[in-house]
Amino acid sequence: MILFAFLFGYVTLVIELVFFHVPSVANTSNFFVKNKNYPKVESALIQTIYRWPFIKKIMVLLIPTILVNSYFLFSFFYFYPMADSFQIFKPAYGLQLLGVLFVLLGRGITFGSMLYIRKENKQKNDSFKLHTKGIFKYSRNPGLDGMFLFFIGFGLIFPTYISWIGLIGYFIYMLFRVRIEEEFLKELFKQEYTDYCLKTKRFLLF
Template identity: 25%
Template structure:
């Protein structure tokens, strides 16, 4: 995003609140990520997204009642904060590629593993809680 901001300065905007808004979004995003990691640790299950099949329990409480993927939502929030901080429309537009990328290459494989591990409990959870928000 920073490189886009350098090469497309014409897409820049000046917003007097960009600093405070980006800091607020980043702080909320970091808190969301920390809360999600704490929940994984409390359930004594893996936080490692590379090996979802090693999950020992289905985490569905706390921040996981708001989103099935609060850590990825936090990452998106950090990207959003950075895009606002850079004050560049191109950076903000490009960051929306994060969602389809994460859906395809990370979340869908994780969901497949969770369905195999937790069956109907996971399907019930999916009916109650959205993938992102």
């Protein structure tokens, strides 16, 4: 059961990253080398980040990105022979079952939202389209909602300090990325995006 959750979670994650790339102005590499296909924006926040000294970009953008990517792989530590000694407590079967459910549901939401974007917009040449229907009617960031559930699930299956501290760090960092993305979308789609924000929550729960 837990092995299936791992396989499903990470196989779909790899497929998503390799075959269903969705462009984002908040992408770390974009602040080191501007993507010429992205529309020019005048957002004060985005322009400020572009002007950051190289060392600040390393500290605030690149290092957190590396840590987040490392956090993606931490769950595999579950299979380490002495992994039990790192757990905060021994999770009950029911708690692990709930964790498996969260992992499957989270990846289903994220993967489904990526497929929806691809179906509605082929994203050729890093083009952008505002999605407001389907699952995007209930959350402006369903892909992140799914990832939060995914990591909460693994935190229940394998409850360690790193699992939960990493989750908090991941959430804070992604909020920063979302704020950058929102500044970009406000400028690109103007009133249409403002109206969308008034009707739809940033995340499913808030």
